[in-house]
Amino acid sequence: MASWIAGWMAREHVRAARTDLAMAVVFAAVAVFTAGHGSAFATTTTINFGLFTLLTASLQVMLGFSNQASLTQAGIYGIGAYVAVYVEMKSGVAMPVALLASLAAGAVAGLLLALPLARLREHILAMGTLAVQVILSEAFIHLPGLTGGVNGEAVPDALINSVPVMVTICACAAGVIMALNHFRISRVGRQVLAVKADETMAASIGINVRLLRLVAVVVSFAVAAGAGCLFTETAGFISPDDFTLTSSLAVLVAVVLGGRSVTWGTLAGAAAYSVLNAETTSLPGLSDLLLGIMLVVVLGYLPSGLTGITLPGRWRR
Amino acid sequence: MNELTGAVSSSLFYGTALGLMALAFTIIYTVSQVFNFAVGQFMILAALLTTAVRFTGNAVVNDLIAIVLVGAMGSATYLVALRWPETHGASPLTLVIITFGIGIVVEQVAVLAWGSYPLSEAPVLGGHFVLNGNYIPYQGLLLIAVAVVTVTGLGLLQRHTVVGKQLIALGGNRATARYYGINDLALVSVAWAISFAVLAVVGTLYLPLTGVAITTDLSYGVAAFAAAVIGGLGNPAGALSGGIIVAFVTNLTGVYVNPNITDTLTFALLFAFLVFRPGGLTGRAIELLGPRA
Numbered sequence: 021m022a023s024w025i026a027g028w029m030a031r032e033h034v035r036a037a038r039t040d041l042a043m044a045v046v047f048a049a050v051a052v053f054t055a056g057h058g059s060a061f062a063t064t065t066t067i068n069f070g071l072f073t074l075l076t077a078s079l080q081v082m083l084g085f086s087n088q089a090s091l092t093q094a095g096i097y098g099i100g101a102y103v104a105v106y107v108e109m110k111s112g113v114a115m116p117v118a119l120l121a122s123l124a125a126g127a128v129a130g131l132l133l134a135l136p137l138a139r140l141r142e143h144i145l146a147m148g149t150l151a152v153q154v155i156l157s158e159a160f161i162h163l164p165g166l167t168g169g170v171n172g173e174a175v176p177d178a179l180i181n182s183v184p185v186m187v188t189i190c191a192c193a194a195g196v197i198m199a200l201n202h203f204r205i206s207r208v209g210r211q212v213l214a215v216k217a218d219e220t221m222a223a224s225i226g227i228n229v230r231l232l233r234l235v236a237v238v239v240s241f242a243v244a245a246g247a248g249c250l251f252t253e254t255a256g257f258i259s260p261d262d263f264t265l266t267s268s269l270a271v272l273v274a275v276v277l278g279g280r281s282v283t284w285g286t287l288a289g290a291a292a293y294s295v296l297n298a299e300t301t302s303l304p305g306l307s308d309l310l311l312g313i314m315l316v317v318v319l320g321y322l323p324s325g326l327t328g329i330t331l332p333g334r335w336r337r
Numbered sequence: 338m339n340e341l342t343g344a345v346s347s348s349l350f351y352g353t354a355l356g357l358m359a360l361a362f363t364i365i366y367t368v369s370q371v372f373n374f375a376v377g378q379f380m381i382l383a384a385l386l387t388t389a390v391r392f393t394g395n396a397v398v399n400d401l402i403a404i405v406l407v408g409a410m411g412s413a414t415y416l417v418a419l420r421w422p423e424t425h426g427a428s429p430l431t432l433v434i435i436t437f438g439i440g441i442v443v444e445q446v447a448v449l450a451w452g453s454y455p456l457s458e459a460p461v462l463g464g465h466f467v468l469n470g471n472y473i474p475y476q477g478l479l480l481i482a483v484a485v486v487t488v489t490g491l492g493l494l495q496r497h498t499v500v501g502k503q504l505i506a507l508g509g510n511r512a513t514a515r516y517y518g519i520n521d522l523a524l525v526s527v528a529w530a531i532s533f534a535v536l537a538v539v540g541t542l543y544l545p546l547t548g549v550a551i552t553t554d555l556s557y558g559v560a561a562f563a564a565a566v567i568g569g570l571g572n573p574a575g576a577l578s579g580g581i582i583v584a585f586v587t588n589l590t591g592v593y594v595n596p597n598i599t600d601t602l603t604f605a606l607l608f609a610f611l612v613f614r615p616g617g618l619t620g621r622a623i624e625l626l627g628p629r630a
Contacts, residue, residue: 089430136612143372143429144611147562151608154559155601162597265555269437276434309445315438319431320422 032205039283040198046287047194051187061298063181067254069294070189074247076274076290077196081240083275084282085209086233087216089146092133093271095156096241098263099125100248102166105173105258119249126245130238137237138230146272153265160260172259180256189250196243201283212236273311277318279325288326340592342469348588349581350477353484354543356580357535358561359568360488363576364532366565367508368525369423371432375414375440377558379533382443383407383540384549388458389451396461400541404534411533412526414439420522440554447551460545480542487535488573495573504528508571556600560587563607569617579617 047070054066075093082088100122107113107121133152140148160167167173179185203209212232214222223229252258270293278289293311300307318325358376365373386392386403393399418439419432427435460476467473495501503524506514515521540549560583568579586606587599610617 136608139612143433144615146430146433147372147566148608148611150559151563151604151611154604155608158597158601158604162601265559269434272434276431305445305448308441309449312438312441312445316418316435316442319427319435319438320418 036201036205039201043194043197043201043283043287047190051190054186055183060181063183063186065294065298067181067186067189068297069290070186070193071247071251072271072274072294073193073286073290074189074196074250075244075271076278076286077193077200078240078243078247079271079275080200080282080286081243082236083272084280084285085203085212085216086236087142088137088233088236089143089272090149090237090240091146091265091268091272092149092153092156093240093244094263094265094267095153096126096129096244097248097251097267098156098160098258098260099129100245101252101255101258101263102160102173102248103245104249104252105175106166108252109176115249115253118252119246122245122249123242126242126248127238129245130241131234133241134234134237138233150265150268153268157260157264160263167260170260172257172261174257175252175255178253178256180254182254185250185254189254192246192250197283197286200286204282208232208235270311273315277314277325281325285325292326339470343471344588344592346468346471346473346477348584350480350543350546351588352581352584353481353577354539354580355557355561355564355583356568356577357484357487357539358557359565359576359580360491360573361532361535361539362561362565363571363573364491364528364535367571368504368528369419369508369511370429371419371423371436372429372562373532374433374436374558374562375443376536376561377554377556378440378443378447378551379407379410380536380540380557381544381549381551381554382410382447383537384458384544385447385451385456385551387541388456388549396459400461403541404537407537407540408530408534411529411531411536414533415526415529420525440558444551444554451551453550453552455548455550458541458545458549461542474546476542476545480546483538483542484577487538488577491531492573500524500527560603563603566607566615567610567617569619572617572619575617575619578619582618 050066050069054062075097078096079090079093082090103125104118104122107118108115113121133149137145137148161170163169204213211222211227212235214225214227215229215232219229251262255262274289274293275285276289277292278285278287281288296310296314297307300310358380361376362373365371383403383406386406387396387399391399392402418435422435423432460474462475462479465472465474495505503514503519504527506517506519507521507524507528511521561580564579564583565576566579567582568575568577583603583606587603590596590602591599
């Protein structure tokens, strides 16, 4: 029995490594193609795709692993961005230090919010996080001392459309998806998935449900805030418009669009949304219209998402 | 005194509008446990139909046509976008996100059709009187009167007609209701139609006071959601009082404290209610809390 389980685990790890390799190849191909293309449009599109992948992955930690829906991801992304700009401007520290500060800010926000949100489930949790998102959006606008207000904040020394930054962001996105991939088959990952499947059952076999849900929120928010820091490095300018409820909805859309697979779903959802967005930049209304139609059609009629219809069984995870 | 009179009267009008929207929210929630986040869009769509399309020369007739049309859209929305997922095991969260999607589609179609610039809508009842130096429009009083009639009428409908009782039964337990021969497809569609007609009433009667802009849809929608939760989901009188509370909090802090913190305060209130008193003020128990681990 034990050897059977060990053998099965080993097979799981081999499969996980295969997925890692595939992810690395996908992101490397995207980065190489973009660099080869060389146009500012291509670089911007890939940067947005990478950042959006990070945000989608951050929500995947909450929704995909522990079934906690969040409409706050864009707000936390904003916190990460503003913290990074503030730290870099006030103390002139290097970018890695700013990144650490953003990650810490996201984790602290996660700790503070997870405690009251622990009482909520399912769609009510989504509504609670919606309230938090609205409050954060208002705070970004009405605290001009910290955020520059409606006019936003210029980012000193930002590298706009730079290829190295694009490569870094792609590497981060690939790395985070790989981390999710390994987390999924780790001991804690399996516990979190058990909580998702049935909380009462999970609690009855000795899993600390409350702690795991809290950890999922903290990790998720830290990743989103880290993505916010990376965003400032390429933006040159950040404003409350970048961190609205609509952006949070877009992240949620990407996760549900991607479907049940934690790894390929994240990639597919983020890619589908980014491509749609890039193709319709000249017609912003059209991209929103398509987003709405996709939401209704995919969620209503293809509940398992894009990966649910296109991936053969063994890839669905 | 001047300032207070102005703040109170505008809070009453805004609160009545939010209360009716929360009522529309609650009607759907009661029969199908769906949070409909497209309320703002359809409310404004009704106003756009009367201002931009302007079917006839008569404002009252236009409003009635808009109310019937938007009501029909309610049934259509349910049948096209939500019936199938709802009966095939979609989670409540999925249904909520679908309504967000419907709202986005309506908003973008409205922008494509009529642009995003604010329009002004002709009131049914022109004119105003002056109280403590404030203009009080008759249209606002009409809105309050219609709201009272609507809430009382729906309450009577619910308690004293077969359809009303069947709707309550459906909300209680849909499977059992069906075993007793209730046609859930028809009745839930009717509930969606009633809900959307209430939204159209708000759009046609309240928006002449403020101007019609489709881009304000989401803020109306989330404010109405806050009102519905604070008043107690599933409770018509609670919905109206929730709307009034949200409007007073918003307007009075806007006038006397700081206009920048009004939304923050409203949503902090919503957050506090969701976490600490999910049944709302009226305390009607609803299943918001998951199992305690």
